[in-house]
Amino acid sequence: MHSQPTVIDVAAAAGVSRQTVSNVLNSPEIVRPETRERVERAIQELGYLPHASARRLRTRRSSTIGIRLDHLAADGISGSVLDRFLHALTEQAATRGLRVMLFTAADADDEIAQLRRLSDGADVDAFVLTSTVHDDPRIDWLWGRGIRFVAFGRPWGHLDAPHPWVDVDGQAGVRAATAHFVATAGPRVGYIGWPAGSGTGDDRRAGWASVIAEHAPAGMFVDGLLADLEIDALEGVAEGGRAARELVARTDVDAIVCASDSLALGAFLAVGDTVPVCGFDDTPVAVSLGFSSVEQQLGEVARAVLDLLALPDDATDAQAHRLVTPRLVVR
Incomplete structure (x- = not known):
């Protein structure tokens, strides 16, 4: 059984773009007559049924x-x-x-x-x-x-x-959170994020890394500083708590920024009395417990x-x- 022809099939048969096919279906008056006829002929020959909906x-x-x-x-x-x-x-x-x-x-x-x-x-x-x-x-x-x-x-x-x-520009949100902590708590802002490979996670991490690099002491190896201040974690409250405890045991941090409120909740419960924490999403949990977060608007x-x-x-x-x-x- 053959699948139903698509707009892409019609465009290929008529030698035009998908947009031109869409114009013929929706606003035929703006398409040149010879082009419109070619598209209409391809529609008829292929048996394409446009979705009126x-x-x-x-x-x-x-x-x-x-x-x-x-x-x-x-x-x-x-x-x-x-x-x-x-x-x-x-x-x-x-x-x-x-x-x-x-x-x-x-x-x-x-x-x-x-x-x-x-x-x-x-x-x-x-x-x-x-x-x-x-x-x-x-x-x-x-x-x-x-x-x-x-x-x-x-x-x-x-x-x-x-x-x-x-x-949502996650990079801008995490950059703002990191810059706030650098200005109010100190330059060693840790980061708890998801393992590399997640587009959203990588984007948020880039916001944190850009601020840390900007405020790194002169002559310091930036990649080494980033590696020292960050730790990966799978999504979840327990993972956020584990990562936060491991991070503060490994190095001195002035604050911690997290890729999500789930991770931030775990971190807040683990070390929130001594280190300020920021999450992402500004969920009711962040509001009720009182830790900072990034609102997605x-x-x-x-x-x-x-x-x-x-x-x-x-x-x-x-x-x-x-x-x-x-x-x-x-x-």
């Missing part, structure tokens, strides 16, 4: 956005970030006459099956993807079929990818997602990519 958000003939509801994290901390994003997205969508439909899926393959069901049935006009990963199959599936979507998360390794995305993220869903098809890649600056909350 992928265009309704722009014309406001329908108003539903689909988003997967992720499984709650075991520690219940990091999951609160998505909860707050969903709340902000739903609230702001309502002010634009839109609504949000939540669905669940066991894994990426199951989610793609749900995307197909919801788009083919015209239940949903566009999608928001969360928890994106390298070479995300959901992005390829949606993009290849011309279905409108925005990813919350950068396409690590492919930052020039043409699909629309919104992300999820209201701004939701606003950017909705703006990108309403972009015209001829928008440039630069217009389709948004990086939101987070806010350091000092306690």
Whole structure:
């Protein structure tokens, strides 16, 4: 059984770009007649069926956005970030006459099956993807079929990818936290982060490393200083506590910055009485226990997602990519 032809197949057969095919489907008047005829002929020969639902958000003939509801994290901390994003997205969508439909899926393959069901049935006009990963199959599936979507998360390794995305500038957030501790506690600011290879984790670590390098004593070997002040840990409260105890036993630190509030909670419980700690995400745990954290500005993220869903098809890649600056909350 042959798979359904995609926008990419039509573009290849007609010898045009994917954008041109999209223009023929959505705004045929802006396409030269000879090009339009070539694309229409390819559509007919291939039997391509355009997704009408992928265009309704722009014309406001329908108003539903689909988003997967992720499984709650075991520690219940990091999951609160998505909860707050969903709340902000739903609230702001309502002010634009839109609504949000939540669905669940066991894994990426199951989610793609749900995307197909919801788009083919015209239940949903566009999608928001969360928890994106390298070479995300959901992005390829949606993009290849011309279905409108925005990813919350950068396409690590492919930052020039043409699909629309919104992300939080984790490097800027951790840089602000580290600079604050350097100014208020001292230059030896430790860092507890995830093992190398995570796009988000590597980005956050870079913010810490840049500040430490800027304030390193003259003549000091910077790589050695960084290695002395940082320690890797898997995500989790217990891991954060273990890493913090190991770090303060190994070297003198004036403060500790962590890649997440889960790690920061562990560190705070282990050494918070003697060393100030900062996390990332500004979850209710950080608020209730009183340690500093970086707020992702999820209201701004939701606003950017909705703006990108309403972009015209001829928008440039630069217009389709948004990086939101987070806010350091000092306690």
